[in-house]
Amino acid sequence: MANFDIPRGYKTVFWGTRKTWKATEGKEGEDYAMCFRSNGGVIDPTTHKRGSQMQFMSNPGPNERQNMRSTNEFYGKTYEDGLVGREFVVMHDVKKNHQLLIWYGYSWFDARGIDRIDVVGGQGIGGIGHRIPDLRP
Secondary structure: OOOOOEOOOOEEEEEEEEEOHHHHOOOOHHHHOEEOOOOOOEEEOHHHOOOOHHHHOEOOOOOOOOOEEEEEEEEOOOOOOOEEEEEEEEOOOEOOOEOOEOOOOHHHHHHHOOOOOOOOOOOOOOOOOOEOOOOOO
8 A cells, every 4th residue: 555645657676585486385475475586586575574565565456457567677686595676666656545556467366266356345446556445433
């Protein structure tokens, strides 16, 4: 969720600890891991919950479209343990309190037997990310 208005072209980094795919299997990092370089393992952000906030980006539902995409910019060495990252860029202006959306890929949902639904309660709202309603009493 955007904490401030984010202009098109704004760049940020999805970062975490470099691991092998196998090291995340059956663990929390399995669902959050993202590819890091060709044959470079994955970025596992789950041990950095307070700082690595991009791990909470959602996937757009069938009536939505992504508003962020990865670039070809990577940070960190391909086979070295430690912190690594992958750059993302905002494709369209994102207003404060609207959801950041990246494409997980069809296989992510198929592998888990999960149906893809719209981010905001399946309300069928189109557009470029949604404002998450405040449901507090």
